Amino acid sequence: MTPQKKVQEHGSFNPHNADDEHDYLLKNYARFPVEFIRGEGAYLYDNDGKEYLDFLSGIAVTGFGHNHPEIKSAVDNQLNQLWHVSNLFESGGQKTLASKLAERSGLDYVFFCNSGSEANEAAIKLTRKWGKERSHIITAIGGFHGRTMGSLSATAQFKVWNGFFPLTPGFIYAQYGDMDSIENSYGKDVAAVMIEPIQGENGIILPPDNFLKNLRDFCDEKNILLIFDEIQTGIGRTGKFFAFEHDNVKPDIVTLAKGIANGLPLGAAICSKKVGDVIKPGDHGSTFGGNPLAISSANKVVDLIDEKLLQHISDAGEKIVQSIISLNENSIKEVRAKGLMIGVEFNEKVSAKSVSAELLNNGVITCTAGENVLRLLPPYIITELEIIKFLHKFAEVLSIIKLGR
Template sequence: MKRWINSLQDNYGTPSIELVSGKGSYVKDAQGKLYLDFLAGIATNVLGHGHPAIVKAVTKQVSTLGHVSNFYAHPNVLQLAEKLQKFTGDKSARVFFCNSGAEANEAALKLSRRTGRTSVVATKESFHGRTMGALSLTGQPSKRNPFKPLLRGISHVTFGDSRAMKRKINKRTAMVIVEPIMGEAGVIVPPANYLQDVRRYCDENGALLVFDCVQTGMGRTGDWFGYEYSGVKPDVITLAKGLGGGLPLGAMIALGPASHLFKAGDHGSTFGGNPIATAAALAVISAIEKEKILIHVNEVSSYLFAELALVPGVTEVRGAGLLIGLTLDQGCAKELVKKSQELGLLINAPSESIIRIAPALNISLRDAKKFVTIFTAALAQVRHG
């Protein structure tokens, strides 16, 4: 990777492989080696690589209308906003489009300032992005500390601890931001009534409740956003990753009174909601609906949860849909990622004892079985040398 070292900044470190092509749930490196992709661009390529619907939609759009800026409307942005509004089940919902999850969370943070309040409550170990506002929300000291001072007035409490959340929210709180399931922290599912409790505390104090659905959204958990299991309706939803099916696209959706907080000129994004990215998003949604992928997600998920729980060395399987975290009985997760790559499998280790998998939502049961076989072999080799 000499060319990488000589031309790119070192913020990612040096990648171990160079990928040159992909089809479905497989990618190929520069040496021609195939890998089963069980990370999907970190929960982004929800239809895998080279899905015909996305290829067709993007090709048609780029030859028709490429970029218009937000001085003008175009059909795709209107249709996509209406689709997302429908998925919320609330006609009051209004959408702001941007390019990433960090930008969506920055927009939510900025929106909360329109309440006249400035205090924010987030959770420890959360991940909301790396731009300065989103980083201020992120509850991971290793990512935050080198860039202090960050925004003031942001407190972090333990995820899943309702009492801690209740103590921190007050009449000065502008917003509370939580992930329905924590992704970057290792796929952590909160207690059953946690989101309901947070909703109640926000209502009692007039604070906005923001659900960061960047990683859980767009069918990843078997639902459109990932918070539906709670029965709670937030004031703000942030989306990205799977929304564009591999193209950069994010969204901040505000509901109810929050949908009217932004006024003309308050916020913007040059590329947000551009014709090409929104064409891809519409193709993603159409494919999910036509191919009944949400049902498929739950079927494959049931298989993986059952099979992975039986793998020697796995002590816990958690998550929802195809966002799954595996806790190992040894601190060998990083080594397991390397061994899996050697055996033709791409996975991720958020920490030394946790593996995260997030394959394409249309992954076949056959490839899910192949994953279990390779993963089991890789873990056995790592545990026993």
Template sequence: MTGATGTGADVLAASAGSLRERFEAAFMPNYGVPPVVPVRGEGCHLWDADGRRYLDLIAGIAVSSLGHAHPALVEAVSRQVATLAHTSNLFVNEPEVLLAERLLGLLKAPGRVFLANSGTEANECALKLAISYGRNTGRKYFVAAENSFHGRTLGALSLTGKASIRDQFGPFPADVRFVPYGDADALKQAVTPDCAAVFLEPTQGEAGVVPPPDGYFTAVREICDATGALLVLDEIQSAIGRTGHWFAHQHDGVVPDVLTLAKGLGGGMPVGACVGFGNAGTMFAKGDHGSTFGGNPVAAAAARAVLDTIERDGLLEHVRTVGKLLADGIAAIDHPLVSGVRGRGLWLAVVLTADRAADVQAAAQRAGFLVNAVQPDAVRIAPPLVITAEQVETFLAAFPAILAEVTP
């Protein structure tokens, strides 16, 4: 096949090698050339363009909550796209209203919702809320955590504490001061009555799935309450059942002022949400913010199908049970390259004793398992929430040989 305008059938008939070559020729080089070319998925498995099957233990970076081609998601999206695919924010559509109401019901706190298309857009909305709050109250700066990740647009990148992706794009539009994650004393020193908002992840995802110390978020909430700063929690990766609760902040029993969501909410469809609680939910005036595609009825229908399925199928308890099986199994592996496992639910990192995560990822791929080298010394595992105990056991049985391949 030649040319760049082949049909879907043409694409599926192409080999993985030829598709990677065409990808490299057609796309900007910011992703490099990914090694796997998936063309079909079912449940927790993916098949590549050469017909090889993989157990998907990364789920599109914690996105595919229900796995691949889940009947509930297929039915919801198919029905909605055949009825009404798009309206814009000039009109109200029922699916977006139902989704917003459903989220507020799960959060069990009075608030208002803004729907977007991605996590970084949800965080842009949160930042604009915090800027509005700061201007109204005379507050001038923000606080975020070192090694945090909140997105790649300039506003969200202002809040991101990863120098490797941040420094080359400054200066930034917001004054953000960074403190070590999990250090309540450092946070207390940084947050004064001049601070408009504190932006944190309930567990740091791109830093290597790093949970907070016990009691940290209780202290964070107290610090924000004492100074009047807004508490903004970025749950782009941690919410929608990923840690065994609907929202990761529920582990700590705190309620933020602003919450951001995306990834697993749509189960594979692009959707994000920013939720403002109390006064933070009514801070915008008409015209202060918007999105052409935010609240798209197809994405909203997909998100509702995800939420309904998680509840109907008891997936929160399932995540806790199978996640413990996975974490305990990794912890029991006696290998010099493995120092431990961290995380919650089905959002874990295998912590290594050396910077060999990329090698482990490659060896796992060769063995038919997709994992992610999230940090040089940490391998992220975030499978679909529907993964079975048997599938987890398959990976655990294969993992020692994967490690042995990396360290012969």
């Protein structure tokens, strides 16, 4: 047993842990000083046996919680058959999953990779191959598309760019939710607009009414592609399988990762026939993309997402939002949400980082995003009793923080 460390505001402690002289991990994460060793359902357990209610889901990854019996069974079965085979050979599991994703999206072709950044890199390459002499892509300020050089360059945030110049050329940045800004960014070299239907890392920023529809119309008018980055919003997180379904809009390319395999590494770029038909063997690939273990998990995940579950996600999200609003807490500026993708923005009286750290001390896992926003991403399997438990802890933590001011 190790002494329990009280977590301070995230990022306020030195990631170079003085207690561990032989930590050879690169210091690219400001980690909370907590290690989880086991999970079950909506709960995680640290190496001291302390229980934590997981309202983060590995940042929108483990939608079905931890150690889900049906997903575990699917992966166990695959583990006993085949772990890896080159993409030079046929894969029935990939074909099955691709057909499910094509049917759900209304699109035609699927490329499998290992992460969201890789999926967005694939979308960029598809766009440039399709666009021929047109190579530029309009993206939104405040958006987040990844940390590889192409996806990082698509991400219009200086804090992400800083230290990594020169950026990959070919990106134009416009204001999110502002059609005038996007239209003014258009030029003859533009091949696509790439955008998150809801900005996640920027603090759960929802688009204005009709924005996605107007964006679709604009792309059609200019004969350019519409790309939706659904790395965080996809796979049921918002109460629809794809977030773009809320607006009855279909993209030319949509990218997925995070929740697609409930914790195993998998990403996907799904595209229309007109885009996919420009690709020939050798244009793109991935050694580990579509790994049999990840595919087995993803096939089960997709099968488990039915209308009943999607309604539960919507209802659970609404209950959390309305319950937080009903607290009448004057430190809360706004609550923004779609399904179980929730952002609680605080005013200057309270730090979201302090709230997240104190919640962790009290056995609830969350994180922050954007400007002073507490991000809540509970698993889809969350129960009413677990929601009540979270709300009790949340109110308790706000009281503790106010008393400590």
